Amino acid sequence: MKKICILGSGRQGTAAAYDILKFHSNCELTFADSNIQNAERAQLRIKKLLSSETSIFQINIEKKIELINFLSEFDIFLSSVPYEYNPYLTDIAIESKTSMVDLGGHTLNVRKQLEKNNLAENAGITIVPDCGMGPGMNISVALMGIESMDDPQEVYIWDGGLPLNPNPPWNYNLFFNIVGLTNEYDGSAFFIENKKIKEVPCFEYLEELKFKELGMLEAAVTSGGLSTMPWTYEGKLNVLHNKTLRFPGHWDKMIAYRQLGLFSTNKISFQDKLISPREFYHSLLEPKIFVDSPKDICVMRVKVIGKNKSKPVITTIDIQEKYDSKTGFLAMEKWTGWHASIMMIEILNGNVRKGAIPIEKALSGSVFHTRSLLRGYDFKINIK
Numbered sequence: 001m002k003k004i005c006i007l008g009s010g011r012q013g014t015a016a017a018y019d020i021l022k023f024h025s026n027c028e029l030t031f032a033d034s035n036i037q038n039a040e041r042a043q044l045r046i047k048k049l050l051s052s053e054t055s056i057f058q059i060n061i062e063k064k065i066e067l068i069n070f071l072s073e074f075d076i077f078l079s080s081v082p083y084e085y086n087p088y089l090t091d092i093a094i095e096s097k098t099s100m101v102d103l104g105g106h107t108l109n110v111r112k113q114l115e116k117n118n119l120a121e122n123a124g125i126t127i128v129p130d131c132g133m134g135p136g137m138n139i140s141v142a143l144m145g146i147e148s149m150d151d152p153q154e155v156y157i158w159d160g161g162l163p164l165n166p167n168p169p170w171n172y173n174l175f176f177n178i179v180g181l182t183n184e185y186d187g188s189a190f191f192i193e194n195k196k197i198k199e200v201p202c203f204e205y206l207e208e209l210k211f212k213e214l215g216m217l218e219a220a221v222t223s224g225g226l227s228t229m230p231w232t233y234e235g236k237l238n239v240l241h242n243k244t245l246r247f248p249g250h251w252d253k254m255i256a257y258r259q260l261g262l263f264s265t266n267k268i269s270f271q272d273k274l275i276s277p278r279e280f281y282h283s284l285l286e287p288k289i290f291v292d293s294p295k296d297i298c299v300m301r302v303k304v305i306g307k308n309k310s311k312p313v314i315t316t317i318d319i320q321e322k323y324d325s326k327t328g329f330l331a332m333e334k335w336t337g338w339h340a341s342i343m344m345i346e347i348l349n350g351n352v353r354k355g356a357i358p359i360e361k362a363l364s365g366s367v368f369h370t371r372s373l374l375r376g377y378d379f380k381i382n383i384k
Contacts, residue, residue, distance in 0.1 A: 015337025
């Protein structure tokens with residue numbers, strides 16, 4: 001009997017728990033959270049959806065010894081807490097000898113985590129950071145395209161989570177922590193161009209793309225979407241790009257906010273008080289884009305250009321996911337939580353080596369494709 005812990009019982013963690021219990025029959029699952037009410041809500045929801053029994057536990061993850069002792073009883077845990085805790089939790093995983101998957105989102109953190117490969121291997125555990133929708137699933141879908149040809153040369157990825165019923169002027173709803181959203185909008189992304197890694201500032205490379213049902217969308221660079229894939233494929237691919245999709249006008253607003261300095265974390269003096277521009281920005285924006293019961297659609301498109309048996313080939317993969325009224329799961333919760341749970345199940349089944357492994361090496365495109373079809377994913381694959 002495998003023992004699984006979901007550390008942080010919010011939206012994505014609950015979706016991951018649902019998927020694990022549905023597709024991995026022989027396991028015990030515990031929700032651990034600093035707020036026991038959150039854990040109770042997740043437990044009740046799983047009970048209603050699957051009639052599955054789970055356990056709950058209240059814990060402060062900053063109490064290191066207590067956390068190590070607690071996690072040492074588990075085979076694997078999912079970190080669905082804010083991304084800044086993941087390097088710390090990587091050390092906890094090694095000390096407790098518990099395998100770990102996280103929802104990542106910060107590439108520099110992930111690279112630090114992967115430096116612990118030997119320590120994780122010696123501890124007999126597997127650590128895979130940066131699972132989720134993007135980074136995570138977008139990389140797995142890109143691998144599907146890469147694996148479809150002998151000589152992949154260029155990879156382009158577009159993905160985004162959007163409201164089903166957008167309301168102006170924002171035309172966007174908050175589907176995950178606003179801190180994580182601004183993290184994606186700040187700094188730079190790492191791409192591959194001319195077979196070399198290139199740092200590209202957020203909001204660059206703006207373009208328009210047309211999608212079924214949604215019409216025209218705008219794509220722009222955001223940070224962290226490719227995780228460590230650029231380093232893995234440097235010198236192998238000529239081009240590797242990833243952009244985030246939004247409704248028209250969104251990026252112009254975000255560019256203006258950034259130019260105002262609202263993304264800055266450096267405190268400024270305002271009316272004789274020190275305030276953080278970013279925290280101030282969050283306090284104003286979050287109520288405007290937060291919806292109690294949002295309904296969303298997630299879209300993803302991958303285009304891989306290369307050669308197959310010396311002949312030019314282009315593989316395009318399109319996939320969409322909508323809010324599920326039967327389970328109440330958002331499309332983003334499914335794509336985020338289920339990608340992490342697929343990875344966890346692969347680890348539990350002994351299909352991933354020990355150590356700290358980047359997502360592009362831990363989960364092949366073919367395995368992801370097979371597992372996702374069991375979950376009803378509807379891929380539109382065009383090869384020409």
